[in-house]
Amino acid sequence: MWQAALRARLAPARACAVFAAFACFTPASAAEGGKVDAALRASPQTHVVVIEQMRFNPPDLVVNRGDRVVWVNKDLFPHTATAASTAFDSRSIAPDGSWPYVAKRPGRYPYVCMLHPTMRGTLTVR
Structure with missing residues (x-):
């Protein structure tokens, strides 16, 4: 019985606390939160291009600016x-x-193996 009386007394205080929390949440703070979420999603990632059987795999890669690309040579020659x-x-x-590379400038970058010019790939940086 005393718990019900206590809940009844605390109910207005809880309502005020909930209202205060919503009052502090403005569109500006929502926009800032969106920036934080976008920044977390846009944190740099590492992508791997495997060089094997005289090919770049994947031959075409799309990354974001700031991402790291690592070419790994699994062939028997350089x-x-x-x-x-x-x-x-x-x-x-x-x-x-x-060999690691950090993509800095947006653009489309066709590339080749200078030792084997038939090997071609494209790195696109957004």
């Missing part, structure tokens, strides 16, 4: 990942070696 625009150049990647 390869490069060299952008036609000179945006990036791995130089020689030894067998079982790798």
Whole structure:
């Protein structure tokens, strides 16, 4: 019985607390929260391009600015990942070696292996 009386006394205080919480939640704070959510979703990711059997896999890759791309050479001989625009150049990647690159500028970057020009890929940075 005393619990019911206590609940009845506390009900107005709870209502005030709930109202205060909603009063503090304005569209501006919602927008800021949206920015935080977007920032969390946009945190840099790492993508892997495997070099194997004289191919880049995947041959076409789309990443966000700030993402890291790592080319991993699983072939028996060296390869490069060299952008036609000179945006990036791995130089020689030894067998079982790798080369990391952070995508900085948006654009479409076709690239080749300078040692095996039939090997082609495209990196697109959003």
